[in-house]
Amino acid sequence: MPQADAERRRAAFAALALQHEGDLLRAARRLCRGDADRAADLAQDALVRAYEAYRDGRFTEGSNPRPWLLRILTNLFINDYHRRRRWESGLDVDTLTSGGEAGPAQTHAPPSEIPGVALLEGVLDEELEAALAMLPAPLRACVVLVDVEGLEYAEAAAALGVPIGTVRSRLARARMRLEDLLADWARHKRIRP
């Protein structure tokens, strides 16, 4: 009976997808720069879109659903971002040297001190989240998918719809920008304890 089949399919999908609900929300929150409502909307839409893909046979049974779900979430984020503003804001995000979508509030002078390993290990979650939020969205997405969520380059590239080489270069730029931001803040903390 069609209704029973549909209910079984929804139940099967629920078992597969809802265990990754937290992963989706966490990634969405970081993509959306901490906006919890927008992140929840995004995760909610992703779970519905994913079900449609699942129903249409676009999920390979037995494969890891997590990268697949994150890919759907990221696609929705990019589409939504396009609607709100241009994804790369008219800038060549791959050659940005400063500023960007949400650059530092003031131009930071080259710090006289730089973060060492101990400093990075001592960075508070709130500071790291704030630094992530300051990255331009294309760079932030690479860090969220690879560094935080642990996707492979190929999985992140598929999620973002870009070549692996683009993930490689944007990830490096994002990491360098994060180092600069954290070093600058560490310097200001030492000046103003």
Add this chain to the structure above:
Amino acid sequence: MFKQDPDDLKPCPHMETWVSAWLDGALTGLMRWYTEWHVAHCPRCTDAVPVLRALRARLRRLSETPGGEALTPERRAAVVSGWERADQASGGAAPSES
């Protein structure tokens, strides 16, 4: 001990992408060989590697912090309704009564 030049603990600019990818195990063949050779022979990149490793590890720890992330019951119900509507729109079964 901190160095005056803020770029001293970052890789050589022309090697940033390759050192970053190398730490991820994402390089193969000639680029992997060259990057390993360069890091082994370049004091600046040698010093940059542990800092970059620490940043990656710190970012990874963000995913391990229990965040208690969950959709509200209302949002979960909306998700399930979305699934039912998707089935209906595709000509599948009508939503089940709840």
